[in-house]
Amino acid sequence: MPTAAYRWLPRASSLLVCLLFWQLAASHHWNLWLVTFANVPTPGAVLEAALALVDSGKLARHLGASLGRVFEGYLVAVLVGIGLGIAIGRWKWAEDVLLPPLEVIRPIPAVAWIPLAILMFPSSELSMVFITFTGALFPILLNTVHGVEGVDPRLIASARSLGAGRGAILREVIVPGAAPSIITGLAIGMGTSWFCLVTAEMISGQFGIGYYTWESYTLQNYADIVVGMLLIGVLGMGSSWLVKRLGAAFTPWHRLRGKA
């Protein structure tokens, strides 16, 4: 793409403008009727807090703990979501048996799961992994169902006429046909898994970006809260991007059409 180079300019400027607005609003204690920036830390203060976090030597352990939890929860969600999604999309009985309870569970927010997660799992670590799992599961599951149901029945008929059995149809037609939709689900699920992190790490006693953010709130270190928020934002964005790039590598036939 020859356009990519100059498109970075507006992208970077957009971030800079946001930063500038934040700096002005926070340093001049703007009061915008509904929203007030009177107590919001400035970018400078946040940067200082971030440097302090790096100096404390705890950043790596916070990051490691959070990445581990998100990764584990996400991985289980990928396996469960794609597996159940294919079953639900392919077989009516699976849809009738599995979808109703899943639809009831789906709207329950991660934070509501905390008490039960603590009661149900042997360690707080597993409870936290479970909560990141609930965050990632549904986007992956529903996009997989959507993708499987969207596979052209003519392709399946053709494959059968060419001698494909049930297994071959699943491997050769259903899975690749649903792949673009599954990958969309995986990228969305990566993001939702991250935004359940703070909720999950409310349970934590020691480490994790979410824990750090939550603890900063209880200790009223406002600059630290913003550091935690930004870290989650950047990590979530980075991992979603990674999933999308990996997905594109796996589906070379599926070219994303540019905007007109």
Place this chain on the structure above:
Amino acid sequence: MEGRIAISGLSIVLGEKAQAFEAVKALDCSIEPGQFVCILGPSGCGKSTLLGALAGHLVPSQGTLRMDGQAVSGPSQQRGMVFQQHTLFPWRSVRENVAFGLKMRGVGKAERLAAADEILALVGLEGFAERWPNQLSGGMQQRVEIARVLINRPRLLLMDEPFGALDALTRMKMQALLLDIWTQIRTTVVFVTHDIDEALFLADRILVMSPRPGRIIEDFTLDFPRPRHTGLMTTPEFTHLKRHCLELLHHEDGRQLPRLNPLGLPIDHSIPRFAI
């Protein structure tokens, strides 16, 4: 030679409950091995439905379908199907698409890819083997589709208006190409179309169908010599037969029926059951 088709008392019901109707009714017909048969009829007359039953995608409600004495039950590599819109797998290269049938039979990779290249050359697509199907023109896609079916050496080749979506010039080239391939890979062909010129140009024998219920109203053989060339289409004999076909198709009252396809009724794009 194999590929003898025997259809007796065939009825096919489409639709559910109150909307159910007989798309094909009490149809009898037998087709000789190696014969090129065109089924001609207006939209919705059940010609594609009949094709779908021959392919094994639709189950008859009454009657029997046999190929070489064996009852048709479900799709088979022996009965290859070409749809109006190609059904190539977008995630496989042209070569791998063509080799698919051999892969399903457990033929080794090197061997099946070589066989695919050979048959791609036959349809005039050497040099396109590495492409994705979406990178080809409509005519080329149909050629790949035909190659993919023929690699299995089916006894019966079923074609559902395969050139219906192509422009007139490409369609004529494809008709000539199909006849050329057919002289080299001889199979029984059942070719569905609503284009009278196409049917007359290609067929040994034409079955004219009439809708609701779908039945055969005319069955005649053509003895135009082969190989045939486009010049045939302007001969008096050709025009005479064309007029005969036009009369047969025009005596219908002109009601528009929904297009049927070899998998049954057109797909109803209902509302998704959940929001994402």
